Every structure is written in C-alpha cells, then in structure tokens.
Amino acid sequence: MNHTVQRIHQVRLPLPMRLNHVNSYLIEDEEGWSVIDPGLATEDTMTVWADVMKRYRLTFGDIRRIIVTHYHPDHYGLAGSFQQWSGAAVYSSRETFEWADRTYHSESIRKTAQFSRKCGVPASLVAEMSGHIEELFTWVKPVGGDKVILEPEAEIQLGQWRFQVKLGSGHAEGSIGFLHQASRMFIGGDLLLEKITPNITYDYSTDTDPLKDYFDTLNMLRTLHIQSVLPGHGPLFQLSDSFIDRVIEHHLERLQEIRSMWRHSNTREFTPYEISTRLFPKVVDSASLSFALGETVAHLRYLQNRNELVIIERDDALFCRYNSI
Numbered sequence: 042m043n044h045t046v047q048r049i050h051q052v053r054l055p056l057p058m059r060l061n062h063v064n065s066y067l068i069e070d071e072e073g074w075s076v077i078d079p080g081l082a083t084e085d086t087m088t089v090w091a092d093v094m095k096r097y098r099l100t101f102g103d104i105r106r107i108i109v110t111h112y113h114p115d116h117y118g119l120a121g122s123f124q125q126w127s128g129a130a131v132y133s134s135r136e137t138f139e140w141a142d143r144t145y146h147s148e149s150i151r152k153t154a155q156f157s158r159k160c161g162v163p164a165s166l167v168a169e170m171s172g173h174i175e176e177l178f179t180w181v182k183p184v185g186g187d188k189v190i191l192e193p194e195a196e197i198q199l200g201q202w203r204f205q206v207k208l209g210s211g212h213a214e215g216s217i218g219f220l221h222q223a224s225r226m227f228i229g230g231d232l233l234l235e236k237i238t239p240n241i242t243y244d245y246s247t248d249t250d251p252l253k254d255y256f257d258t259l260n261m262l263r264t265l266h267i268q269s270v271l272p273g274h275g276p277l278f279q280l281s282d283s284f285i286d287r288v289i290e291h292h293l294e295r296l297q298e299i300r301s302m303w304r305h306s307n308t309r310e311f312t313p314y315e316i317s318t319r320l321f322p323k324v325v326d327s328a329s330l331s332f333a334l335g336e337t338v339a340h341l342r343y344l345q346n347r348n349e350l351v352i353i354e355r356d357d358a359l360f361c362r363y364n365s366i
C-alpha cells in the first residue's frame with residue numbers, strides 16, 4: 042500500500058439498501074482521531090464500529106473530530122450520536138448543516154411526497170416511497186452540539202497530512218472533499234465515485250440547477266490534478282485523465298435520451314415520472330424510485346434553464362414539453 046494512505050483507515054460500513062455499503066475514514070494523529078462520515082445509525086453499523094474500535098484500541102473519548110462530507114443519511118446519519126458519545130465537534134460545510142436541518146423532519150417527507158405526486162408518480166408508489174424515506178430518517182441522528190464550519194479552501198491538519206477543503210455540489214449541495222496537495226490524494230465523499238455515477242439530487246424546495254452545479258464541480262475538480270481518490274463508496278482508485286470527461290459524457294447522453302423521447306413519438310407532453318421510467322427502466326422498486334425521479338428532474342431542470350424544454354403546471358401536475366416541437 043502506498044505510504045501516504047497507510048494510516049488513513051478505510052472502514053466499510055453496511056447499508057440496508059441496494060448500494061450496500063458506505064466508507065468511513067479514520068485518521069489518527071497525536072491529539073486523537075478524526076472520523077470522516079460515521080455512516081448510518083443502524084445496529085449493523087454499530088456492530089462494525091465496535092469491532093473496528095476494538096481493533097485500533099480506540100474509545101469514543103479518543104475521537105477528536107467528526108467530519109461529514111455531505112448531509113445524506115448514509116454519511117451524516119450517525120454524526121449526532123458520535124458527537125454525544127465522544128463530545129467531539131462536528132465539522133462540515135455551512136450548507137451541510139443547513140440542509141440537514143431542512144431535511145430531517147416529517148414536513149420534508151410530506152413535501153417530497155407532494156412533489157412526487159405532482160411529477161405523476163402513482164399514489165400507491167408515493168406512499169411506499171414515503172415509507173422508505175421515513176424509515177431512512179429513523180437512522181439519522183441530527184447534530185445538536187458543537188459545529189465547526191469548514192470554509193472552502195481552508196486548510197485542515199488530519200494526522201500527518203495537511204488537507205485543503207474543496208467545496209462541490211450537484212450530488213448534495215455543500216459537499217466537501219479534502220485534497221492533499223503534495224500527493225494529489227483526495228478524500229472525496231461522493232463527489233467522485235468509480236463504479237457508479239453520483240446521483241444528481243433535485244430537491245423540490247429549491248430553485249437550483251444541480252446538474253449544472255455538478256458539471257461546474259467536475260470542471261473544478263479537473264483543475265486539481267487529483268491522482269488517487271478515497272471515495273465514499275467503493276475502494277480507493279486512481280483518477281485517469283479521461284475519468285471526468287466520461288462522467289460528463291454520461292450525463293450528456295442522458296440529456297440526449299430525454300430529447301429523443303419527443304423525436305420518436307407523437308406525444309406532446311410527458312410527465313417527469315414517465316421520463317424517469319424511460320431513463321431508468323430497471324428501477325421498479327419504490328426504494329430506488331426517489332433517486333431515479335430526482336435525477337430525472339435534475340436533467341429536466343437543466344434543459345428547462347437552457348430553454349430547450351418547458352415544464353407546465355396544470356391541475357397540480359407537471360408536464361414537460363419540448364420547445365422546438
């Protein structure tokens with residue numbers, strides 16, 4: 042193993058979903074340990090943590106920092122409990138804390154359901170989706186104690202490494218990664234994943250353009266000349282020159298697929314749900330549907346903001362119409 046990653050321990054934590062694991066990183070330094078992304082607050086996760094802490098002869102009192110790369114449940118879920126047990130502060134971007142506050146309560150589940158219905162998702166599926174989200178939220182323990190905001194470009198010493206904070210968006214607003222400049226090693230959360238493309242998350246409550254944000258983030262990451270990535274899911278990987286181009290290409294193809302729906306049919310309007318079933322034909326379970334729908338709406342929003350497509354609201358439902366037809 043490369044010397045520079047020798048004492049950054051990757052801890053693979055279980056997830057009760059199709060994406061079946063998330064990575065946490067443990068970094069030891071003289072004053073204590075830093076934990077990056079403690080995982081989802083399930084019993085299975087705690088079993089793994091108990092084993093890992095035994096292996097490194099670590100107690101909660103040894104944890105000096107809890108760092109969260111973004112507010113999604115699989116990364117942020119245990120942060121509040123780890124904080125209670127260790128007394129350590131939680132470090133993340135300002136947006137991560139704001140989004141966590143905005144997300145983890147029943148009102149946001151109700152509004153997500155309302156938005157899904159508007160997108161044309163059948164009522165029975167909406168009810169199932171809400172059930173999944175409700176269950177997921179029971180595995181999130183929000184941060185109530187000390188928070189430390191990591192500003193973009195700030196430097197932070199973790200173990201023997203001095204990292205620079207990089208701020209990105211698209212998958213989750215306010216995502217942060219840590220660049221070690223000398224070795225071009227990047228602890229990236231979900232900003233760069235090797236085998237799956239990070240889900241582009243559209244949120245009903247904002248007016249953002251997350252696909253554009255992700256393109257901007259990728260172009261920023263390109264300038265960092267990252268060599269190795271310690272990702273939020275999957276093993277460490279080397280970033281090839283063409284990697285970022287391929288991720289962009291993947292989303293451009295998806296945009297192309299949306300345009301082709303009008304080219305190959307006489308239908309004037311499609312609901313966002315109809316478009317999502319075309320883009321993600323394999324997604325049949327309600328647990329994955331919210332990801333598919335969010336990603337679809339992010340792409341629709343991108344085309345809408347570039348005047349290719351209009352999204353019309355009629356009788357409390359959304360319909361997409363392609364502009365040049």
Ligand SMILES: [Zn+2]
Nearest residue numbers: 113115231273
């Ligand atoms: Zn993740």
